[in-house]
Amino acid sequence: MQPQLEEVEARVAQQAAAFDPAIEGYVTYAIGSRGKRLRPLMALLSGGASGSITSGHLDLAVIVELIHIATLVHDDIMDEAERRRAQPTVNARWGNSLSVLLGDCLFAQALNLSTNFDNAEISRVIARAAREVCSGEIIQTQRRFDLHLAIDEYLRIVEMKTGSLFAAAAELGAVLNQADVETTRALKTFGSKIGAAYQIYDDCLDIAGNENEIGKTLGTDLRKGKMTLPILMLLRSAPAEERERYCELILSEQTSAIAHLLQSEAPNGALRSSLDAADESVRDAQSELHALPPNLFTDSLFQLGDALREMLDQVRV
């Protein structure tokens, strides 16, 4: 896997050259802060599991990562984030206007690349996934500080804003191999459920992680009014009189008090239940893999799930 991931990295880096020289530097900066490249990994492993990893899979990996980076650039504007992966964010460095436009550019370039495939279905799935990601984020924005957000609604937001791009990476990995309908469906569902689980993990980490270990400011979701699963679980299962106090803490953005509550596990195991929900999503994803031809890459997909389950365990108190 490593050589292919290196090649994806090289192709991502080459993307800067597709832009006007005046813009190249910003693009290099935005794509350079090496992330986890989970979506590229999903595209490649899906390719391997459903046939073989072709040059088209490497391009697909680049496309999904560019879309992800574009959404991060825009997210950082909305969150007024100062740092990402120990570097100043694009907005912190060059302001919001440039960030809006740079995100748009990266997004346009991803869609431009997707039109290089003979199969128009690739572009269609990519464009729809991008629409889903943004739609999920709009709904999340709409429901800020909404203490009545149902857990189902939260799960739907998570599937839209994170699951859909993972799902597209996995689905298209199979489409590029002209895999059969069942294989394609199974991989798409796998991607969606892994993506959703990863988002729940990230949401739990934001409220209950250890800032020193993680190296980023925590509690940002709550400060921005994002009602994440541990918060919703805390509210759902609390006795009426406690619930009122929790609501006050949330609305007055007392992040550390809430984090303390969740970590002490005194109230109702809200953090544990949230991590359990993510764990279940991973296991659902893994169960989809039975539909796939058994091979090394299918095994790797399963192990990707196991790795995520371990990460979930590390957030448990």
Add this chain to the structure above:
Amino acid sequence: MQPQLEEVEARVAQQAAAFDPAIEGYVTYAIGSRGKRLRPLMALLSGGASGSITSGHLDLAVIVELIHIATLVHDDIMDEAERRRAQPTVNARWGNSLSVLLGDCLFAQALNLSTNFDNAEISRVIARAAREVCSGEIIQTQRRFDLHLAIDEYLRIVEMKTGSLFAAAAELGAVLNQADVETTRALKTFGSKIGAAYQIYDDCLDIAGNENEIGKTLGTDLRKGKMTLPILMLLRSAPAEERERYCELILSEQTSAIAHLLQSEAPNGALRSSLDAADESVRDAQSELHALPPNLFTDSLFQLGDALREMLDQVRV
């Protein structure tokens, strides 16, 4: 033309239904403030001039308009604009975060629609045009308050940020009719030059128009540090001692003093020269039409140029 434009209007309105119900309302709001629909007109007339106006041309018209609307939503964030076409802007009404995401959604939907064509070239040209529009705006943002911006550089920005989407509309109008290479090239150049001329017109209007007649706040470009053609012309041809005073007025954003200077025409006819440049771009565009089959739609494209020339004349003092 009117029935086809009405049909485009109906199809644009239908786009809202492609989104999640939670988002539909915002989309309806953003697409509802009926603009001039110049880019759809370009797509349709180009179709007529190069063959016939098919249902594909109506879809193309919807796509270019959606991309235009997406860029307006993002522009209004960057300009901190409060009103557009006598309505509160999306950002004024629902904040910047929602506006960033809504623009992204509209853009993704436009690209999604473009994948419905059998010919992947359509999506490719659309995605590239979108990248050009944003790249042009990035360069413009970079060069804010840059008194040394060359007129050629300004013209390049204008071609990128406005010309490229007009060019794509006109080019693809021909591509959909499988027109020959020369017809396609001529229409693309026509679109680019009309787009550029329209942007210069808009830039002149912002500094020298009559606020009461136009119904929007003027002088915004200067306040945002956008170095537009009349400003650049004013600086270029001014005697050294005057130039310094003008620079001070620009950097201290004294819009009305600059507007007065341009309108009094005392200094050097900077406004006139700018309008002349736009007029020349229109005439260049019109001269491309000789390469097209003579028909009613080719005539209409010529008249579109004449209408723009009249608009330019109305800004003259």
